[in-house]
Amino acid sequence: MGRTSDAREKIITAAQSLIELRGYSALGVAEICKSAGVPKGSFYYFFESKEALALTVLDEHWADERRDWSRILDSDAEPLQRLRQLFEENEAAQRDGQKTCGTISGCLFGNLTLELSNQTESIRRRLQEIFDAQVGMVEAVVAEALRRGEVDVADPREAAQGIVAQLEGQVLFAKLYNSLSPLGALWANCLALLRVRAPQEAAVGA
């Protein structure tokens, strides 16, 4: 497995927790190593720089999240119900995070987009790829619902971007108020964005 080791994983896990709690800029390599319980020399054996570590954290977090998104959005359930499940699982994940950390940390990708995307080109590009992929996965479901005549949108890609934007915006509010309640609006707002006639109708198939 090449250069993988226990120390490498410890550094990545510690970095992800610290970035979720305090952002990227506020962190130093020494603090990450201390939290990981790994000597500083190990850090530079595995990572060229803090930026390289951040890219790895993004990749690993997206690999996990993409697995969840694929399981949900590529399932055999009705298309709109898959979107509903995506929001419900997102809310459950934020609830777990709140229990563990005492505060809602929000979306790692959204956080780093607003903190870093206008400063660090490599991180901007990686975040673009991740959000492109997220929007593409939602777009495929919207296109399927459109073929089935369940939604009324002109451009599935734009509709999907509106849905992911709504998700990021409500997660921002959840973090701001340290409350899950903004996430409760995601499903109804998704149906509205997709111009589904009545929320009740779409919910019946649940």
Add this chain to the structure above:
Amino acid sequence: MGRTSDAREKIITAAQSLIELRGYSALGVAEICKSAGVPKGSFYYFFESKEALALTVLDEHWADERRDWSRILDSDAEPLQRLRQLFEENEAAQRDGQKTCGTISGCLFGNLTLELSNQTESIRRRLQEIFDAQVGMVEAVVAEALRRGEVDVADPREAAQGIVAQLEGQVLFAKLYNSLSPLGALWANCLALLRVRAPQEAAVGA
């Protein structure tokens, strides 16, 4: 006018620019003073701490933005057209910022919410007040449109929060892609969230 002075304003202006470009955590007081052309002693004459400065930057930025939002949202135009104008002026402001800085910096309030709201209680509270006020201003317009039978929403407050969430989410994408194009979806998505029957109808009155 109490303790106001040229130096104080210089510090606030420099801090706002630096925070928009690089976030809060990455900045030091020395750098802010250097950029403002003000000796470091002056800083602590006007501000107790970097946090106190950040609160002042938020207050001043919101005072300016609230003036714009009031001018637009309290005008005599049709309610939905006021929302449209809000999005158009937001896009124009991001365009100006992009021209000046070479990159879209996004929304100062959204940026600091994701960077800091789970770390610094005073900043979290201030940002809550600002977003409460924004949602309240949009809510008043939605309630007016509801009374006129122009929109179909169950809860104007929740609808308003959905609209501001969509705005923050699309501004996040604008920053991520350094592109204004995500902001072009705001008006159509707002109409969808408000369950306005057809975008064309609402646009006729423009």
